[in-house]
Every structure is written in C-alpha cells, then in structure tokens.
Amino acid sequence: MPTDTMRAIRLHEHGGPEVLRQEEVPIPVPGPGEVLVRVHAAGVNPPDRYLRDGMSNLPPETRPKFSLPVIPGTDMSGVVEAVAPDVDGFAVGDEVFGLLRFPGFEGAGYAEYVAARASDLAHKPAGIDHVHAAGAPMAGLTAWQFLIELGHDHPSPFQAARHRPVPLGPGTTVLVNGAAGGVGHFAVQLAKWKGAQVVAVASGGHERFLRDLGADEFIDYTTSRPEELVHGADLVLDAVGGPRSSRFLRTLKRGGSLFPVFFGEFDEEETAKLGVTVTGTQVRSNGAQLAELGRLLGTGAVRVAIDSTFPLADARAAHERAAEGHIQGKIVLTAA
Ligand SMILES: NC(=O)c1ccc[n+]([C@@H]2O[C@H](COP(=O)([O-])OP(=O)(O)OC[C@H]3O[C@@H](n4cnc5c(N)ncnc54)[C@H](OP(=O)(O)O)[C@@H]3O)[C@@H](O)[C@H]2O)c1
Known part of the structure; x- marks a missing residue:
C-alpha cells in the first residue's frame, strides 16, 4: 500500500531543465471516473518542454497562464492501485497506459502516482514493457488521429x-x-x-x-x-x-x-x-483509440523505439537530452 506522499517532479517557475525539481508531495486521490495508477514509466513529449519554459514558442499575448507549482507530463504506463466506484473496465492490478488530460497541462505524469481519468486509459499490451508503453500515448495518438481516425469533433x-x-x-x-x-x-x-x-x-x-x-x-x-x-x-x-x-x-x-x-x-x-x-488537429486523450493502437503494439505490427531512458529524479537530464535534438523514437522516465 502507498504511504500518503510520493516523489514527483514539480515546476515552481518557468525556465530551462534546471527548474525541474524532485519533491515529496501528497499522493493524489482519484475522483469520480478516475483510477489511481502507480506509475512505472512516463514519456517525455514536446508539450512538457513548452510548459516548463512557459510557452516561449508562442507570442506573449497568446501564452496561457499556469498556476504553479505544477507536475508536468502527460504520458505514462503503470499499474492500477485503486479504482473509483463508478469506473468499469479497470481493476486493481491492471497494467494500463495513457495520454492524460490532453489538451491541458494537468496530466501530472512525472510522478510515482497519478489520478487518471479512466477514459484516457487503455490496458497495456502484454507483449511490451512499461518503458515502451509510456513512449506510445501522445506520439502514437497524434499519428493515429492525423492518419487513421480523428475520433473527435473539436x-x-x-x-x-x-x-x-x-x-x-x-x-x-x-x-x-x-x-x-x-x-x-x-x-x-x-x-x-x-x-x-x-x-x-x-x-x-x-x-x-x-x-x-x-x-x-x-x-x-x-x-x-x-x-x-x-x-x-x-x-x-x-x-x-x-x-x-x-x-x-x-x-x-x-x-x-x-x-x-x-x-x-x-x-x-x-x-x-x-x-x-x-489541415491539422490537436491530439486529444482517447483510451479507446489507444486500445486499438495497443493491439498493433501487442502484435509487433507497430513498435515503440526508445531513444533513451532516465530515472524520474533525473528529469532534468531527460529534458537536456531533448534539447539536443535528433531524437530517435521516445525519451522515457522510469519511476518504479
Ligand atoms: N498537433 C498535435 O497535437 C501535436 C502532437 C504531438 C506533437 N506535436 C508537435 O509535433 C512536433 C514533433 O513532435 P515529436 O514528439 O515527434 O518530436 P521529437 O520526438 O522531438 O522529434 C522531432 C524529430 O524531428 C527531426 N527533425 C528536426 N529538425 C528537422 C528538419 N528540419 N527536417 C526533418 N526532420 C527534423 C528530429 O531528428 P533529425 O533532425 O535528426 O531528423 C527528430 O527526430 C513538435 O513540434 C510537437 O510540438 C503536435
């Protein structure tokens, strides 16, 4: 059973990779429609870097305001630890992966636990480990929603x-x-x-x-x-x-x-x-589509390539690697 605190990476200010700090914070409590997941691995994506540096790639007048501190991260793979009473389809002990609460910056994936909307999750394919599964959600769903099926009307x-x-x-x-x-x-x-x-x-x-x-x-x-x-x-x-x-x-x-x-x-x-x-679109969390992509990952028809992995505590080094460019596949943080 978890204690009531966990390790997480938080931002108290915007800036370079050095503003990513590991801290002890309360374990989130899942609300209606949510499950508590013990995170084994968290994928690193460009929006994590945009959040970290305060959206410097947008004109100042269009930059969203964030309330700090915030835990970055939208992609994760882990094991279900607790399930809200109204959630069907997931049980304690299930291995799951997901793109959490996107668009938005409340995914909070750079942590040992997340409270995730069940609708954002899919069962992790048995044939791949948590590191590979954590590399799939945002990038895989982006390719899926652009090329295969949009899946929303936004x-x-x-x-x-x-x-x-x-x-x-x-x-x-x-x-x-x-x-x-x-x-x-x-x-x-x-x-x-x-x-x-x-x-x-x-x-x-x-x-x-x-x-x-x-x-x-x-x-x-x-x-x-x-x-x-x-x-x-x-x-x-x-x-x-x-x-x-x-x-x-x-x-x-x-x-x-x-x-x-x-x-x-x-x-x-x-x-x-x-x-x-x-035409273009903005990727959206979608557990059902992720389950479809997961079937292809499970059979090996589609592979997740791993550029590099870093321990959660070293999120700074992961963002430094991302800033170097020439990424081949995905950068992933390991939390378990
Ligand atoms: N619309 C959406 O919802 C959505 C969703 C996800 C991501 N995105 C955006 O999509 C972009 C890509 O995301 P990602 O996660 O795939 O990033 P990534 O993993 O960092 O990959 C970027 C790739 O682009 C290559 N590259 C860089 N400059 C290039 C150039 N001039 N010509 C050809 N290749 C070049 C890099 O390697 P080499 O230079 O070595 O080839 C690297 O492999 C980001 O801007 C991200 O913000 C949008």
Missing part, C-alpha cells in the same frame, strides 16, 4: 478547416518529415500498416532505423532538399511543421494533402492554385 485551435484523415493503401505515397522522432516514427509505421509507400525524411543517422521500420525511401534533409526530389505524393505528414512546412506543398499531386503537426502559415492562394488541402 476544432483545431490553430486552423479553421476540419481535419480529415485521407484513405491510405497500396498505390498511395506518403512523405513523413521528421520521420525519426516520436510522432514521425509512428506515422511511418501506420502508413506502412495501411499499405502505403513511405518516403521518410530525417537526418542521415536515422536511415537504418527508418528502413527497419519499413520506409521505402529515405531522404537525408542535411544533404538533399526533399521538396525538389519528391513529386506526386498523395500526403505529406510534416512532424516538424512550422514556418518551413509550405515548401512541401509542391511535392503533392493535385488533390493531395499536407498535414502539418506543428502549426504554420500557408498561403490560401497557393494551395488553391496547386489544388491541395492543408
């Missing part, structure tokens, strides 16, 4: 057009930019699972990794310009996104789609002239 905060996945299969070509990172490596595998031809764009050190995941072609963006090499693609999933995403418009065939995972600006006249569409 408009994207970043653009008006409603996102719709496009049919993928033999005969369709998908270019994945940022292919080696968290979202990118799931996108490569899901597009292959659907039977598409996949062109992976990443820095050269990731070629072997991406070909092993099924990429049919590989472009090293440090030596070549993918926008000059690829023509007639059905879909570009740009897991880097941002201001340089629009250069991929010219790789698409008429009727093709560009999915920027990080928001950027696109010229409506240019997209209309090229006859292509640009």
